[in-house]
Amino acid sequence: MADSRINLAAATRQGEAIEVRISIRHAMETGYRTDDGGKPVARNVIRNFACRYNGVPVFAVRMSSGIAANPYLRFFVTARESGTLDFEWVDDAGARGMAQAAVKVV
Amino acid sequence: MPVRAAWHRPPSRWFDAGSRRRTDAVHRRVVAIPDSITCEARMNSLHNVFIRSLLFAAAALLLFCEAHAQPRALPLGVLRSGIEFAGADVRGMQADDLANPGFLWVERGEKLWREEASGASGKSCASCHGDATASMRGVAARYPAFDAGSGTVFDLEARINDCRVRRQKQEPLLRESDDLLGLTAYVALQSKGMSMAARIDGPAGAAFDRGRVLYGTRHGQMNISCAQCHEQNWGKRLYAETLSQGHGNAFPAYKLEWQTMGSLQRRIRACIFGVRAEMPAAGAQELTDLELYLAWRAQGLPVEAPGVRR
Numbered sequence: 001m002a003d004s005r006i007n008l009a010a011a012t013r014q015g016e017a018i019e020v021r022i023s024i025r026h027a028m029e030t031g032y033r034t035d036d037g038g039k040p041v042a043r044n045v046i047r048n049f050a051c052r053y054n055g056v057p058v059f060a061v062r063m064s065s066g067i068a069a070n071p072y073l074r075f076f077v078t079a080r081e082s083g084t085l086d087f088e089w090v091d092d093a094g095a096r097g098m099a100q101a102a103v104k105v106v
Numbered sequence: 107m108p109v110r111a112a113w114h115r116p117p118s119r120w121f122d123a124g125s126r127r128r129t130d131a132v133h134r135r136v137v138a139i140p141d142s143i144t145c146e147a148r149m150n151s152l153h154n155v156f157i158r159s160l161l162f163a164a165a166a167l168l169l170f171c172e173a174h175a176q177p178r179a180l181p182l183g184v185l186r187s188g189i190e191f192a193g194a195d196v197r198g199m200q201a202d203d204l205a206n207p208g209f210l211w212v213e214r215g216e217k218l219w220r221e222e223a224s225g226a227s228g229k230s231c232a233s234c235h236g237d238a239t240a241s242m243r244g245v246a247a248r249y250p251a252f253d254a255g256s257g258t259v260f261d262l263e264a265r266i267n268d269c270r271v272r273r274q275k276q277e278p279l280l281r282e283s284d285d286l287l288g289l290t291a292y293v294a295l296q297s298k299g300m301s302m303a304a305r306i307d308g309p310a311g312a313a314f315d316r317g318r319v320l321y322g323t324r325h326g327q328m329n330i331s332c333a334q335c336h337e338q339n340w341g342k343r344l345y346a347e348t349l350s351q352g353h354g355n356a357f358p359a360y361k362l363e364w365q366t367m368g369s370l371q372r373r374i375r376a377c378i379f380g381v382r383a384e385m386p387a388a389g390a391q392e393l394t395d396l397e398l399y400l401a402w403r404a405q406g407l408p409v410e411a412p413g414v415r416r
Contacts, residue, residue, distance in 0.1 A: 005204055005209060005210060005213065007204045021204050021205075023204055023205070023207060023209075023210060025210045027366075068362070068365060070207040070366075072205055072207070
């Protein structure tokens with residue numbers, strides 16, 4: 001699967017808010033379900049999600065069983081200078097995901 | 107394992123009685139015209155022979171038209187896509203390509219489209235079909251369609267798998283696998299907004315007829331037919347749900363209930379489960395027949411794949 005899809009404006013004026021939208025492919029297994037044999041399925045959700053703007057943490061989420069599969073996040077970051085937004089997340093099984101998007105400030 | 111699942115078989119005498127009534131009604135309608143011809147034949151003049159042949163021609167034309175212009179329980183003017191029965195949140199998700207999780211599968215499909223086969227052929231989909239945005243435009247709108255090579259009707263999933271096996275020399279993909287859903291969603295996306303236009307004439311006719319019979323037949327312990335919910339009672343409430351007209355134009359779709367993408371066959375199977383009928387296997391002929399019937403009765407609705415449904 002595509003791991004994630006990101007969308008943000010092509011260019012933003014300095015000081016204005018950048019709307020960041022990211023959709024991440026993840027089953028977000030709640031830990032409350034059982035398999036066909038009746039055995040509980042271990043919880044596996046994206047535990048931590050973080051966004052860095054040119055290396056500086058600007059946004060973070062701690063998720064749990066209440067978040068639906070394939071989480072979709074939308075947040076705002078103030079545009080300061082051109083550079084990159086780095087996204088990183090880790091699930092209960094220890095699997096890491098990463099993505100990057102370019103920010104252009106005019 | 108039985109070749110044909112028995113889930114559509116009449117479960118009760120109640121059904122049998124209803125079925126006989128229907129057959130009688132149809133029979134009366136069809137024999138009405140030959141009766142009048144017999145009356146005419148008793149009159150013994152050349153003039154009446156002429157009238158008789160005229161009447162016969164008219165009757166033949168009537169029967170011909172009846173066979174080809176299929177009667178519609180839901181006239182084209184009242185068709186409403188399932189999205190119109192959804193809440194604003196679901197409609198918003200479907201309309202926004204980033205909020206719509208189905209596009210995660212589309213991206214997967216796009217990647218697979220270009221990926222060279224690991225089998226003997228070494229061919230990707232793109233090796234033969236080139237740019238999908240051009241070559242696959244409109245394809246999903248006319249599926250399911252008759253395949254001359256196999257002599258059966260293929261839905262989009264079967265078509266993709268047939269290509270994989272015969273051209274790419276690969277193992278077929280499992281139904282409901284992320285790869286097959288991804289490829290189907292990617293191909294279907296190229297027809298987004300186009301009108302559903304499956305063909306039911308010619309060799310697809312037999313599958314269509316079977317599909318139509320299945321649609322109107324009572325199934326399972328609940329002893330109800332597809333038509334009773336989706337044609338006779340659409341718009342009304344079934345517990346917390348509003349019954350839709352049961353169109354498949356958004357599939358493969360992301361179902362919030364499933365928390366994942368699913369095919370139209372999976373959606374049909376969910377209804378079969380709901381009426382507590384015997385479950386046909388994935389890819390069974392009955393399901394393809396129903397898919398074809400659904401495509402025909404949704405004629406003119408826009409393709410919404412990858413849609414979002416509750």
